[in-house]
C-alpha cells in the first residue's frame with residue numbers, strides 16, 4: 001500500500017478543530033474533555049491533555065485564545081512530541097489546553113460570539129485602582145489596592161478558568177499567542193512580569209530563529225481606557241494585563257510568559273520559537289529545588 005504523504009505546512013494551516021484534536025489522538029495522547037460550547041449552532045467539545053500527572057512540578061501550556069492566531073494551536077501540535085519527551089526526561093507534569101477557542105480557530109475570528117464586545121477573552125482578573133474602581137489592565141507602575149479573579153462571559157474561557165483553577169498553581173505558565181498586523185520592528189516578542197535576565201537568555205536563542213521586535217509601541221485598550229504599552233529594547237512587555245499568565249503570576253507561579261510570533265512568520269519558525277520557550281521553562285522549573 002502506498003504510504004500516506006506527509007502533509008505540507010500549507011495543508012496543516014487549513015486544519016479544522018476536529019482535525020487538530022485528531023492530530024493529538026493520532027500521536028497517541030489521551031485527551032480529557034472539560035466542557036463543551038455551542039456557537040452559532042455548532043457544538044465544540046473542549047479538551048485538555050495531562051502528561052505525567054504525578055510529577056511534582058508543572059508547566060501549564062495554553063494555546064488558541066485568539067482565533068486568527070492559528071499557528072498557535074497548530075505549532076503546539078507539531079512540537080508536542082518534543083515537549084513531552086523533554087518534560088518526561090525532566091520529570092515535569094504538563095497540563096495542556098491545546099485550543100481554547102475552537103470557534104475562533106475554525107473561523108479565523110479572534111473571539112467567539114459569546115465574548116462581549118470591547119472585552120478581550122484572555123480576561124481573568126480585575127484590579128482595584130481606586131476604592132470600587134476596577135480595571136482589567138494596569139498601566140506601567142500603576143498601583144492597585146487589590147485584585148480579584150473574575151469569571152468570563154466568553155463561555156470557552158469560563159470553562160477553562162474553572163477547570164484550570166482546580167489544579168494547584170503551576171510552577172510555570174506558557175501562553176502561546178501570535179500578533180497580527182502592526183508589528184513593525186521584528187517578528188517575535190514576549191510578555192513577562194519579572195526575571196528579565198533569565199528570559200533574556202531565552203530570548204537570545206529565539207533571536208537566532210526570527211528577528212526580535214524592539215522599542216515599538218504596542219498600545220492596549222481596556223474597556224475604553226487607553227493603556228500605553230511598549231515592547232522594550234529586550235523584546236519584552238512587562239504589564240499586568242489580567243491575562244491567564246498574569247493570574248497565575250499573582251497566584252504564585254514562578255515563571256509566566258506569553259510568547260508572540262507574527263502571524264505571517266512561517267510555521268516552521270513559529271514551532272522552533274515556541275519549542276525554545278516550552279523546553280527552557282521546563283528546564284528552569286526542573287532545576288529549582
Ligand SMILES: [Zn+2]
Pocket residue numbers: 065066069177178
Ligand atoms: Zn493573542
